[in-house]
Amino acid sequence: xxxxxxxxxxxxxxxxxxxxxxxxxxxxxxxxxxxxxxxxxxxxxxxxxxxxxxxxxxxxxxxxxxxxxxxxxxxxxxxxxxxxxxxxxxxxxxxxxxxxxxxxxxxxxxxxxxxxxxxxxxxxxxxxxxxxxxxxxxxxxxxxxxxxxxxxxxxxxxxxxxxxxxxxxxxxxxxxxx
Amino acid sequence: xxxxxxxxxxxxxxxxxxxxxxxxxxxxxxxxxxxxxxxxxxxxxxxxxxxxxxxxxxxxxxxxxxxxxxxxxxxxxxxxxxxxxxxxxxxxxxxxxxxxxxxxxxxxxxxxxxxxxxxxxxxxxxxxxxxxxxxxxxxxxxxxxxxxxxxxxxxxxxxxxxxxxxxxxxxxxxxxxx
Amino acid sequence: xxxxxxxxxxxxxxxxxxxxxxxxxxxxxxxxxxxxxxxxxxxxxxxxxxxxxxxxxxxxxxxxxxxxxxxxxxxxxxxxxxxxxxxxxxxxxxxxxxxxxxxxxxxxxxxxxxxxxxxxxxxxxxxxxxxxxxxxxxxxxxxxxxxxxxxxxxxxxxxxxxxxxxxxxxxxxxxxxx
Amino acid sequence: xxxxxxxxxxxxxxxxxxxxxxxxxxxxxxxxxxxxxxxxxxxxxxxxxxxxxxxxxxxxxxxxxxxxxxxxxxxxxxxxxxxxxxxxxxxxxxxxxxxxxxxxxxxxxxxxxxxxxxxxxxxxxxxxxxxxxxxxxxxxxxxxxxxxxxxxxxxxxxxxxxxxxxxxxxxxxxxxxx
Numbered sequence: 001x002x003x004x005x006x007x008x009x010x011x012x013x014x015x016x017x018x019x020x021x022x023x024x025x026x027x028x029x030x031x032x033x034x035x036x037x038x039x040x041x042x043x044x045x046x047x048x049x050x051x052x053x054x055x056x057x058x059x060x061x062x063x064x065x066x067x068x069x070x071x072x073x074x075x076x077x078x079x080x081x082x083x084x085x086x087x088x089x090x091x092x093x094x095x096x097x098x099x100x101x102x103x104x105x106x107x108x109x110x111x112x113x114x115x116x117x118x119x120x121x122x123x124x125x126x127x128x129x130x131x132x133x134x135x136x137x138x139x140x141x142x143x144x145x146x147x148x149x150x151x152x153x154x155x156x157x158x159x160x161x162x163x164x165x166x167x168x169x170x171x172x173x174x175x176x177x178x
Numbered sequence: 179x180x181x182x183x184x185x186x187x188x189x190x191x192x193x194x195x196x197x198x199x200x201x202x203x204x205x206x207x208x209x210x211x212x213x214x215x216x217x218x219x220x221x222x223x224x225x226x227x228x229x230x231x232x233x234x235x236x237x238x239x240x241x242x243x244x245x246x247x248x249x250x251x252x253x254x255x256x257x258x259x260x261x262x263x264x265x266x267x268x269x270x271x272x273x274x275x276x277x278x279x280x281x282x283x284x285x286x287x288x289x290x291x292x293x294x295x296x297x298x299x300x301x302x303x304x305x306x307x308x309x310x311x312x313x314x315x316x317x318x319x320x321x322x323x324x325x326x327x328x329x330x331x332x333x334x335x336x337x338x339x340x341x342x343x344x345x346x347x348x349x350x351x352x353x354x355x356x
Numbered sequence: 357x358x359x360x361x362x363x364x365x366x367x368x369x370x371x372x373x374x375x376x377x378x379x380x381x382x383x384x385x386x387x388x389x390x391x392x393x394x395x396x397x398x399x400x401x402x403x404x405x406x407x408x409x410x411x412x413x414x415x416x417x418x419x420x421x422x423x424x425x426x427x428x429x430x431x432x433x434x435x436x437x438x439x440x441x442x443x444x445x446x447x448x449x450x451x452x453x454x455x456x457x458x459x460x461x462x463x464x465x466x467x468x469x470x471x472x473x474x475x476x477x478x479x480x481x482x483x484x485x486x487x488x489x490x491x492x493x494x495x496x497x498x499x500x501x502x503x504x505x506x507x508x509x510x511x512x513x514x515x516x517x518x519x520x521x522x523x524x525x526x527x528x529x530x531x532x533x534x
Numbered sequence: 535x536x537x538x539x540x541x542x543x544x545x546x547x548x549x550x551x552x553x554x555x556x557x558x559x560x561x562x563x564x565x566x567x568x569x570x571x572x573x574x575x576x577x578x579x580x581x582x583x584x585x586x587x588x589x590x591x592x593x594x595x596x597x598x599x600x601x602x603x604x605x606x607x608x609x610x611x612x613x614x615x616x617x618x619x620x621x622x623x624x625x626x627x628x629x630x631x632x633x634x635x636x637x638x639x640x641x642x643x644x645x646x647x648x649x650x651x652x653x654x655x656x657x658x659x660x661x662x663x664x665x666x667x668x669x670x671x672x673x674x675x676x677x678x679x680x681x682x683x684x685x686x687x688x689x690x691x692x693x694x695x696x697x698x699x700x701x702x703x704x705x706x707x708x709x710x711x712x
Contacts, residue, residue: 013380013381017376017380020373020376020377020380021376021377021380021381023425024369024373024377024425025369025377025381025383025384025422025424025425026384026423026424026425026427027381028381028382028384028477035273037273040252040253040256040271041252041270041271041272041273042252042273043273066381067382067477068381068382069379069380069381069382069475070462070464070475071382072460073458073460073477074218074219074220075218078218092219092270092306093218093219094219095213095215095219095220095221095304095306095352096278096304096351096352096353097353097458098351098454098455098456098457098458099454099455099458100274100454101454101709102429102453102454102455102479104428104429106426108426119425119426121384121423121429123458126273126274128270128273165709165711168706168711169706169707169709169711172702172703172706172707172711173274173276173703173706173707174273174274175274175275175635175699175703177699177702177703177706177711191558191559195558198551198554198555199554199555199558199559201603202547202551202555202603203547203555203559203561203562203600203602203603204562204601204602204603204605205559206559206560206562206655244559245560245655246559246560247557247558247559247560247653248640248642248653249560250638251636251638251655275636276632276633276634276635276636277632277633277636278632279531279632280607280631280632280633280657282606282607284604286604297603297604299562299601299607301636343531343533346528346533347528347529347531347533350524350525350528350529350533351525351528351529353457353521353525355521355524355525355528391629393629396608396609396612396627397608397626397627397628397629398608398629399629430574430575430576431574434574448575448626448662449574449575450575451569451571451575451576451577451660451662451708452634452660452707452708452709453709454707456630482629482630484626484629529630529632530629530630531630531631
């Protein structure tokens with residue numbers, strides 16, 4: 001998850017509080033898959049975040065982050081999309097906040113959705129973006145891939161297993177599983 | 179349903195063929211609720227078609243019509259939205275064609291979803307429209323109503339029961355039931 | 357929410373830790389509406405928990421409770437159903453854990469889904485139960501109501517607003533809105 | 535689709551009427567994937583129909599068939615499940631008739647969902663069965679496969695492409711995509 005990968009859950013909790021909370025309760029997340037759609041509403045491409053790791057390899061990720069105290073799910077989605085895609089992305093948030101999937105990440109080794117730092121539950125959405133995407137972080141790029149390209153082992157292998165699974169679930173939901 | 183109310187199922191079937199088919203199989207429809215959304219994706223208003231009947235009363239309806247042979251559900255949605263809202267409505271068709279509800283209309287008296295002419299099964303969608311809506315038929319207007327306004331007995335009472343039910347199901351789906 | 361109404365979030369967190377966590381992050385819940393279904397899968401009745409309050413009035417509630425650290429959503433649903441309906445209720449948990457609705461409760465006065473103690477996000481499910489329901493708590497009963505009975509102002513008025521809304525959303529989802 | 539593979543759409547329409555109707559309108563179907571679930575509601579196995587073809591090869595299929603005039607979707611599901619799994623299968627039909635997918639089959643060569651005889655639209659469901667499955671037709675068997683087994687190229691290759699896709703969409707919907 002992007003804000004975790006950067007070792008930070010935001011300015012709203014001190015690292016000590018965060019550590020405490022993570023040892024007490026599951027943490028609520030939203031995951032979003034940016035999408036380009038054509039004039040008929042058909043999927044053209046999905047957007048994946050690309051990041052160089054300290055080890056010199058690359059990793060790919062969905063837009064993802066925590067829901068803050070007093071924040072609605074809609075606000076959290078909007079905030080994380082803006083954080084990762086920039087202020088001109090013009091995301092079209094869904095009218096209905098029914099997620100296409102609920103991801104459950106556990107710190108336990110061997111979990112299918114594994115997150116070493118925490119137990120997280122994530123509500124996942126596909127979000128069409130109509131504008132210009134400019135990831136703001138230095139190390140970050142956004143890559144647009146067709147549904148077929150996104151499902152190659154090379155691409156899926158650059159993602160954590162939970163994100164790779166959510167991406168394939170999203171494409172299945174849209175009738176675009178290879 | 180709009181194209182039925184006008185006594186016509188389109189130029190693609192003769193009246194005789196139509197009568198025959200309706201006596202043999204259920205007929206597939208799409209129903210669409212046009213929606214205005216704000217910049218955050220929240221519902222601002224739903225659009226209902228308004229029509230003066232021959233008896234001098236008015237009736238309200240969803241955008242609705244038959245899926246033609248060789249036509250995809252997406253094409254049928256697009257065609258009926260254009261037919262009823264005009265070519266500048268700019269509907270944003272959903273990425274996923276999972277309906278929020280499946281309506282089943284029966285000709286049998288007393289059916290909750292009653293259609294005197296046929297057994298119809300309808301896939302129902304809420305479709306944001308971003309452009310300028312100009313219903314093309316003489317007798318037709320489009321009225322925008324807030325979720326609260328749309329749920330008054332006066333408005334619901336101007337609709338056939340199936341459409342009134344689908345409208346309330348849509349608002350429930352969007353978390354906007356009064 | 358039932359375990360909150362009893363002033364307790366379970367033995368797994370001390371009251372001090374709970375207070376701390378609630379001031380830091382949204383708390384994840386599951387809400388379940390027990391259902392009786394006939395042999396064709398049609399809804400016969402929904403089950404509502406009935407409780408005498410200290411003030412001598414009664415309140416009605418859905419089965420509801422927190423998801424614990426390291427607990428799956430499925431396990432949380434199962435635990436809360438057993439806690440409130442007893443060990444012989446034989447709930448048939450859904451194959452898919454897509455909620456029919458996501459409830460967002462805020463402590464802010466005037467929130468449509470209001471919970472004075474916390475910001476909670478709840479995944480809501482309808483769960484058929486095939487067995488014998490015996491609420492274990494002293495003050496608790498389970499009442500079975502038809503879809504029509506459950507939607508009367510008297511019944512809805514005995515519930516907190518969030519639960520009343522989820523119940524109506526569930527009935528809309530099942531095509532049983534009055 | 536099973537009743538088509540047997541060259542018959544049921545006794546309710548003469549072959550001549552059927553041919554006529556198929557040349558006029560899309561035909562409405564239901565597709566069902568029988569499932570074994572454990573006591574916690576988790577998927578244990580999916581059931582696929584196995585049939586020897588005239589050419590001496592085998593084919594696998596979902597439970598599938600037409601919705602008849604005046605028949606509800608629920609009744610059609612129940613009838614086709616009983617026809618293919620026998621009267622003791624005890625299917626647990628879903629409370630909600632929201633399909634996990636809508637399949638669109640076209641007679642056009644090259645369609646992703648291809649059906650040489652007709653344009654069909656299918657509402658697809660996963661249906662837990664609790665009883666004893668005894669396919670009634672001579673040539674038919676039911677095979678239970680784990681989610682992993684069902685996704686092997688060997689199994690998927692024995693199905694028409696539309697059914698293979700629906701099966702994978704169902705497993706994605708249940709979080710069980712390989």
